[in-house]
Amino acid sequence: MKFADFVCFEAIIPELKAKSRNGVITELVSALDKTGRLGKNNSKEIIKAVIKREKEASTGMGKGVAVPHVKSRAVKDVVATIGQSSIGIDFSSLDKKLVYSVILLISPTDDPDRHLQAMEYVFKYLQDEKFRKFLRQSKTAEEIEDLLTEVDENSSI
Amino acid sequence: MQAEENTLEKVVFETSVEIKNADGLHMRPAMQFVDVANKFECDITVSNKANSVDGKSIMQMSMLAATCGTKLKIKAEGVDAQQAINALRELVEEEHFDEPTPSEQKKR
Numbered sequence: 001m002k003f004a005d006f007v008c009f010e011a012i013i014p015e016l017k018a019k020s021r022n023g024v025i026t027e028l029v030s031a032l033d034k035t036g037r038l039g040k041n042n043s044k045e046i047i048k049a050v051i052k053r054e055k056e057a058s059t060g061m062g063k064g065v066a067v068p069h070v071k072s073r074a075v076k077d078v079v080a081t082i083g084q085s086s087i088g089i090d091f092s093s094l095d096k097k098l099v100y101s102v103i104l105l106i107s108p109t110d111d112p113d114r115h116l117q118a119m120e121y122v123f124k125y126l127q128d129e130k131f132r133k134f135l136r137q138s139k140t141a142e143e144i145e146d147l148l149t150e151v152d153e154n155s156s157i
Numbered sequence: 158m159q160a161e162e163n164t165l166e167k168v169v170f171e172t173s174v175e176i177k178n179a180d181g182l183h184m185r186p187a188m189q190f191v192d193v194a195n196k197f198e199c200d201i202t203v204s205n206k207a208n209s210v211d212g213k214s215i216m217q218m219s220m221l222a223a224t225c226g227t228k229l230k231i232k233a234e235g236v237d238a239q240q241a242i243n244a245l246r247e248l249v250e251e252e253h254f255d256e257p258t259p260s261e262q263k264k265r
Contacts, residue, residue, distance in 0.1 A: 116224055
């Protein structure tokens with residue numbers, strides 16, 4: 001599995017307007033919704049579900065990244081997008097630090113293995129300090145797309 | 158499970174576990190695993206066929222993508238290695254992270 005298989009490049013937000021956790025989740029789900037990937041009239045329910053999940057346990061894993069996610073019947077395969085904040089967002093992260101890169105994933109309800117594979121791929125790179133740095137330095141959606149594409153191409157060699 | 162000779166408190170314990178909950182080792186179970194692992198002093202390494210990762214790091218544990226049915230090797234090194242192995246084995250195989258197994262899920 002590669003970023004290109006599940007990241008919706010058109011929904012990437014290089015500079016999030018929202019300044020709060022819930023605002024960021026709303027902004028990212030709405031961006032995905034605009035591309036039509038979430039079917040019709042599902043975005044409100046998805047936003048609620050992601051926030052509920054986040055309240056149960058933060059997906060802010062430390063090192064400035066958070067990976068909010070939820071299962072939804074609205075999608076047939078994993079769909080994700082990325083948002084960046086230069087000011088940093090309070091995600092109640094494990095290390096108590098602000099979050100600068102948010103990867104939001106919506107996974108199908110009936111394919112837990114597919115969700116795990118997407119998460120594996122995401123964390124393989126989020127673990128890498130260089131990747132996190134390049135992501136944070138990206139100023140446009142194109143730069144983020146280029147970074148993900150480059151990573152995808154190198155991992156396949 | 159086997160222990161090496163206890164020289165200079167270098168105790169090593171290993172066990173093999175199978176993921177039994179239907180959703181596999183997603184983030185919530187991975188966090189539970191890391192929480193339990195961090196209660197112990199010993200170093201904990203978890204491996205699947207391809208990777209060996211730090212059992213105390215949530216990011217690394219999420220990289221295992223351990224689906225239901227996956228077998229993992231847990232290795233603990235340090236004074237409380239045996240207790241750590243027992244606690245982690247119980248969490249994965251007996252409690253299966255308080256989540257349903259595939260057969261329990263069908264009944265719902």
